[in-house]
Amino acid sequence: MKVYKTKELRNIALIGGAKTGKTTLAEAMLFEGGVINRRGSIEDKNTVSDYRSIELERQNSVSSTVLFAEHNGHKINIIDAPGFDDFIGEVVAALNVVDTALMVVNAQNGVEVGTEINWRQTRAINTPVLFVINHLEHEKSSYEETLRQLKNQFGASVTPFQYPVNEGHGFNAIIDVLQQKMLKYDANGGKAQVMDIPDDQKAKAEEMLNNLIENAAENDESLMEAFFEHGTLTAEELARGLKLGIVNRGMFPVLCVAAKPNFGVDALLNFIVSTLPAPDEVPGRPTKEGQELNCNPADPASALIFKTAVEEHLGEISFFKVYAGEITEAMDMVDGVNSSKERISQMFAVAGKKREKLEKVVAGDIAAAIKMKNVRTNHTINTPKIAGQVIEPIVFPASKITMAVKAKNTSDDEKLGAALSELQKVDPTISIE
Ligand SMILES: Nc1nc2c(ncn2[C@@H]2O[C@H](COP(=O)(O)OP(=O)(O)O)[C@@H](O)[C@H]2O)c(=O)[nH]1
Ligand SMILES: [Mg+2]
Incomplete structure (x- = not known):
């Protein structure tokens, strides 16, 4: 894979209530x-994202899956998060490392409890949040009602950038307000045919564009003056x-999809x-030392x-986001928390089970x-020059349920302890006392 520069990267998380279509959208x-x-x-x-046996059995995501797509010379890192509240720690970790959250909303149900929990x-x-209204080809979908609920719950900054022309059964066209075009899909989906807006939609599309421009202007005094x-x-x-x-979370755009078709x-x-x-x-x-890392590839x-x-077959995989500099294969690094010396042996761009080898990962990228020998979730790895640097860790939610476990045979106590600490390694919302 080509080495993407910082400006060619986008990091997004797919969040929202369970069954809103995040994993299906990731697949598309x-x-x-x-x-x-x-x-x-x-x-x-057979989706890329829900590939673990527990997910196939339950038909829903349990763990977040790190994925990527390449589009118009950009790499988009996608973290598909599980919707059920039980796995909120995965959402929290994802939101910490992405630059925008895509909140998927099912147009049949509008705002759900899961939407609100994730919003918080x-x-x-x-x-930042971008709303994606999904399931628009479903006969029970209501775009207008979903939009009304979004505005009602999350305020006037919720701004439609698109709307469906003919939602429900037979849905195949979206008005793109920003482009002032109509996007038309054939039964196979995929690439839209970009067309002029039909006459009966022109007034509405133009009015929405004016609203959108006004909303955009409100984010800056000089823009307000120009407006x-x-x-x-x-x-x-x-x-x-x-x-x-x-x-600045002063605007939450709304886009339209039907992920399944x-x-x-x-x-x-x-x-x-x-x-x-x-x-x-x-x-x-921020770092613990009071610096701020801005994804500058020239920094250490x-x-x-x-x-x-x-x-x-692979063992432990450590997913990381580079906040400064560039990491290359075979580079020597130091864990800022426990001083362990770590050599970067192999790095990958992953999409579920699929992996593509990377020689270099630049600031802003996820890989x-x-x-790795002794690194754990929430540790920082640094070039030796700044060995002790610690990036502000993710604050995971506290555990809600307590239970005591005991080995049947006291001779297994040690094994039980080891197993629990393995479990804690992959799920930092588990605390063991
Ligand atoms: N009709 C319809 N069904 C969808 C659409 N997107 C997802 N689904 C279905 O909704 C269910 C939940 O989808 P999934 O991707 O697992 O949702 P997640 O829990 O948010 O990841 C599955 O049965 C999907 O096939 C869509 O655009 N239209
Ligand atoms: Mg899912």
């Missing part, structure tokens, strides 16, 4: 993003206002690349381990490493 994004050439489904138990986490962690003077914004001003609004996903990828922030366009991550290398997994 991977397909459109050239990682797979056939789309699997939840029902056929984005607010606590200050993660009052000219009644509109130039394309460059609009782009600046949109990014500012998204990054793969409608709207190409436009979503375009939007991610064109409008969502790159890793160096969001506030930096430093990365945060945000997830540890154990994979058959996986194997054969």
Whole structure:
């Protein structure tokens, strides 16, 4: 895989209530993003993201899955998070390392408890949010009602960028307000045919564009002045206002998809690349020493381990986000927490079970490493020059349920202890006393 520069990276998390279609959307994004050439489904138990046996059995995500797609010269790192509240620690870790959260909402149900729980986490962690309304081809879907609930719950900054022309059975067209175009899909989904907006939709689309421009202007005083003077914004001003609004949580765009038939996903990828922030366009991550790491590739290398997994045949995998500098294969690094010397033996871009080897990972990117000796989730790894640096760790939610376990035979006490500590390694919301 080519080495992507910081500006060519986008990091997103798919969050939202259970069964809203996050894993199905991830599958469509991977397909459109050239990682797979056939789309699997939840029902056929062959998605890239839900590949663990427990997930196939339950037909829902249990663990977050790190994925990627390549689109228009950009790499989009995608973390598909589980929707059930039991696994909220995975959502918290994901929100800490991505630059935007895609909150998937099922248009049949509108705002659900899971939507609100996840929303609270984005607010606590200050993660920008893009709403993605899904299931629009379903006969019971209601875009207008879902949008009304979103605005009602999350405020006037919820801003539609698209709307469906003919949702429900036979759904195949979306009005793209920003582009002032209609996106039309054939039965196979995939790439839209980009057409002029039909006459009967023109007035509505234009009015929505004006609202959108006004919302964008509200994010900056100089843009507000420009807006009052000219009644509109130039394309460059609009782009600046949109990014500012998204990054500062002053604007929450709403896009439309039907993930299952793969409608709207190409436009979503375009939007991610064109409008969502790159890793160096969001506030930096603090270190314990009071510095701020802004994903600058010229700084000394430093990365945060945000997830540890154990994979058959591979052993322990450490997922990390580079917050400064560049990490290359065979580089010597130091764990800032326990001073362990770690050599980066192999690094990968992963998409579930699929792995692509990486020689270099630059600031802002997310990747996986194997054969690390003593690193754990929430540890920092650094180039030896800044050996003791510690990136502000992720604050995981406290455990809610307590239980005592005991080995049947006291001779197994030690084994039980070892097993529990393995469990804790992959799930930092477990605390053991
Ligand atoms: N009709 C319809 N069903 C969908 C769509 N997206 C997902 N689904 C179905 O919704 C269910 C939950 O999907 P899944 O991707 O597992 O949701 P997650 O729990 O949010 O990851 C599955 O049965 C999917 O096939 C969609 O756009 N339209
Ligand atoms: Mg899922």
